[in-house]
Amino acid sequence: MQFSFGAGAIFGVRTDVANATPIQLGILQDIGIEFSGDMKELYGTSQFAVAVARGKTKITGKAKFAKLNGAAFNSLYFGQTLATGQTLAAAGEAGTVPAITPWKITVANGATWVADLGVVYAATGIPLTLVASGPTVGQYSVAAGGQYTFATADASALVQISYTYTVTTGTTISIGNPLMGAVPTWRAAFTSTFNAKSITLVLNACVSSKLSLPTKQDDWVINELDFQALADASGNVGLLSLAE
Numbered sequence: 001m002q003f004s005f006g007a008g009a010i011f012g013v014r015t016d017v018a019n020a021t022p023i024q025l026g027i028l029q030d031i032g033i034e035f036s037g038d039m040k041e042l043y044g045t046s047q048f049a050v051a052v053a054r055g056k057t058k059i060t061g062k063a064k065f066a067k068l069n070g071a072a073f074n075s076l077y078f079g080q081t082l083a084t085g086q087t088l089a090a091a092g093e094a095g096t097v098p099a100i101t102p103w104k105i106t107v108a109n110g111a112t113w114v115a116d117l118g119v120v121y122a123a124t125g126i127p128l129t130l131v132a133s134g135p136t137v138g139q140y141s142v143a144a145g146g147q148y149t150f151a152t153a154d155a156s157a158l159v160q161i162s163y164t165y166t167v168t169t170g171t172t173i174s175i176g177n178p179l180m181g182a183v184p185t186w187r188a189a190f191t192s193t194f195n196a197k198s199i200t201l202v203l204n205a206c207v208s209s210k211l212s213l214p215t216k217q218d219d220w221v222i223n224e225l226d227f228q229a230l231a232d233a234s235g236n237v238g239l240l241s242l243a244e
Contacts, residue, residue, distance in 0.1 A: 002244045004199055007031065008192030010063055014075045015205060015232075016185045023075055026067025029222055031190060033061040033201065059203065059229035059237070061188070064222050068213075070171030076225060077211040078173050079184030086170025087114060092160035094122065097150045105148045109165035113146030117162035128159070183207045188227070188238075197243035204232040 007028040014020035037057035041049035074082045088109075095105040107113060119128045119140050128150075129139045137153035148161060188203040210226040231237050 002197045002199070002242060003194050004192045005194040006192060008190060008199075010065075010191075011189045012072070012076045012186045012206070014079070014184055014186045016079075020075065020186075021071070023069065023072045025063055025065040025072060025076075025225065026069065027065055029064040029066060031061065031063040033059065033190065035059050061203075061206070061227045061229070063225045063227075065225070066220055066222055068221070068223070070173055073211060074173045075184065076186050076227075077184070077208045078175060079182070080176055080178070081174040083172050083174065084168070084170075085172055086167050087164055087172060088167060089117065089162065089164050091117075091162050092120075093162070095148075095159050095161050097154050097157045097159060099156045101152075103150045103152060103155060105150070105159070105161065107146035107148070107161055107163060107165075109163075110146030112166045113144070114164040114166060116142045117164065119148065119159050119161050122158035122160050188229070198241075199243070200241040201238065202241075203229040203238040204236055205230050 007030050009024060009028060010031055011022050011024050013022040035057070036059075038055040040053045040055045042051040042053075043049055070082060074080060090107065090109060093107055095107070097103055097105065116130065118130075120126060121128070126138075131139045131141050133141050133149075135141050135149060135151045137151045139151060141149045143149070146163060146165070150157070150159075185205050185207055188201075188206045190201045192199050206227045206229050208225055208227045210224070212224045213221055214224070215221050229237060
């Protein structure tokens with residue numbers, strides 16, 4: 001007898017581009033794959049059907065996994081441009097407005113500063129108001145390079161500055177606005193082994209309908225990828241292989 005235990009493993013490789021690198025959905029929590037078809041009954045004058053046939057059939061899947069991977073997200077869902085480098089957010093970086101002119105603070109990551117996310121007074125959490133120039137009390141202005149200018153009246157004030165900046169490590173997906181119908185196609189391979197007996201399901205062509213990244217206050221982010229299989233260019237859907 002053959003049984004299966006545990007989440008198994010699932011791999012995906014994009015098939016609509018050349019030389020795509022296979023990707024594993026890491027730290028898999030669970031995966032559900034469902035085969036379902038429309039049943040068409042033929043009735044005469046009696047209560048029960050005299051024939052039943054299967055009509056349109058579909059294969060859908062839902063994978064939940066913990067590993068955050070830009071290449072996986074892009075290959076299996078977005079299908080857009082993946083580049084090296086990451087945008088980070090500094091949330092509430094501590095700073096002190098200088099006691100003397102020009103009352104400016106340059107943030108720690110000013111060399112790669114991208115955009116302002118706001119300033120608050122450290123003592124109260126009250127936000128300061130962004131202005132183009134010439135700030136008065138309770139206001140600030142910001143220039144390229146992460147240079148924040150404050151009012152004379154806010155000299156020596158303790159503030160917390162939030163902003164985005166870039167680093168050269170990591171990956172970034174540039175999310176554009178492609179035409180309707182554009183979707184990356186990928187081959188899925190699922191496998192699970194128990195007591196030296198394996199089950200393997202290969203789906204030759206899949207498209208993804210949903211990618212979610214749900215956060216919780218006191219728990220791990222478990223990503224969810226929903227997908228649907230279709231026949232490939234040769235008319236084949238895939239294979240299901242078992243030990244028995």
